[in-house]
Amino acid sequence: MKKTMLAALAATLGVSASLPALAAGEVNIYSYRQPFLIEPILEAFTKETGIQTNVIFAKKGLEARMKAEGENSPADLLLSVDIGKLNGAKLEGVAQPVKNAVLETNIPAQYRDVDGQWFGLTTRARVIYASKERVEQTSITYEELADPKWKGRICTRSGQHVYTIGLIASMIAHKGEEETKTWLEGVKANLARRPTGNDRAQVKSIYAGECDISLGNTYYMGQMQTNDKEPEQKDWAESVRILFPNSEDRGTHVNISGVLLAKYAPNKDNAIKLMEYLASDAAQHLYAEVNFEYPVLESVEPSKLVKSWGSFKADTISLNKIADARTKASELVDIVDFDAGPN
Structure with missing residues (x-):
């Protein structure tokens, strides 16, 4: 049923979808991040954990869709490219709070929602x-x-x-x-x-x-x-x-790309594992090299190219x-x- 809903969502929004066969270990992602920017990281996550990732990409409307789907939503995570969309999803009531030691240790407080409903990744x-x-x-x-x-x-x-x-x-x-x-x-x-x-x-x-x-x-x-x-x-x-x-x-001024846990995430445990991975040393290095962004994990340096632009406060x-x-x-x-x- 969830696979059918994901395919229907893709057709409705006119978006790209990657929908492998459902398995015991999976996580469903609605994403404003373009697929080529996150695929290397998701592939590394699957290789390390065995958990499959199913991705729906769209330029707009995902949080509204999650709200309309309600408890039947297949979405586990929402990936976004701006604090506005992350906070907007929170205000729409489609996120749930996460209390997690890895996320709170690796992500500085200024890049986390005060209620734990969104987390910056880059x-x-x-x-x-x-x-x-x-x-x-x-x-x-x-x-x-x-x-x-x-x-x-x-x-x-x-x-x-x-x-x-x-x-x-x-x-x-x-x-x-x-x-x-x-x-x-x-x-x-x-x-x-x-x-x-x-x-x-x-x-x-x-x-x-x-x-x-x-x-x-x-x-x-x-x-x-x-x-x-x-x-x-x-x-x-x-x-x-x-x-x-x-x-x-x-x-x-800095903005973020980030992630939130869907309110009715059907694969909550796997979704939190992916959130932890996205804030980990391995994923933060990949973000730095692939996307030319600055890692939120302070121990990870930007890529050589990014550092060539100079340091800043x-x-x-x-x-x-x-x-x-x-x-x-x-x-x-x-x-x-x-x-x-x-x-």
Whole structure:
């Protein structure tokens, strides 16, 4: 029955599915993480434990589906790429708390839900990509993005994208709503064009001379630098350097990829074993090498390529506070009409 439900879900959402025959040892995963990013880790888990993994991938709607399925949901775990989706799933009531010594030891408190309903597995920094040709400075702050000296020089993706909302929410957590609104208005005034495209598209715009700096997640640099299928992206990457904002004070904003245990997980014990494995030394090394992300396990170093971008101080504010400010951040984006671009 569960296998049928997983197949039906895949057909309904138009998503990719990996559905091996059901076995005594299995765990069913709903995932916002693209399959190629997690398959090496899941394969290693199966090799070590014998527990099979069944994966459904979708770009949206998984937490709503879990809520609609209720007690009949086949989902054991939800893997996500942003604190917003993890906390949103918690608010939808589709997660259950986990009290686990391995998770609490390996994952720093600021990357865990206060109620134990979601856990960060990797971090990524929200950085500034700066033109090597047209930007001389080697340090910057997020506050500085509102400085008129950057007028017509900033590119970014939509203000309503989850990565942008996370950064704005962090500003609210540190500066309050009014100061963040003023800052956001200043950033909007400095945009080179209407926000559009993904993080890599902003670097392409820098390469093309359309702007001088952009906001982006760190791992996109690794994806561009190693993209043999689209080698032009290597040229984009070569045209910029990474600046880690606020490294001299509170630190650079970081977001997480993470996991939560489904409320009605039918394979709860196996799911918790997988959660423990994802926070283990072995899996954290794989995350570092495959995904160009920063491990949450402090004893595991980033990959050689990631370390080549330089060291930085990460903002230690709890992601719980950032999650609480996300709704207000989204409201501010609309209030200042950020996605309309510069006047």
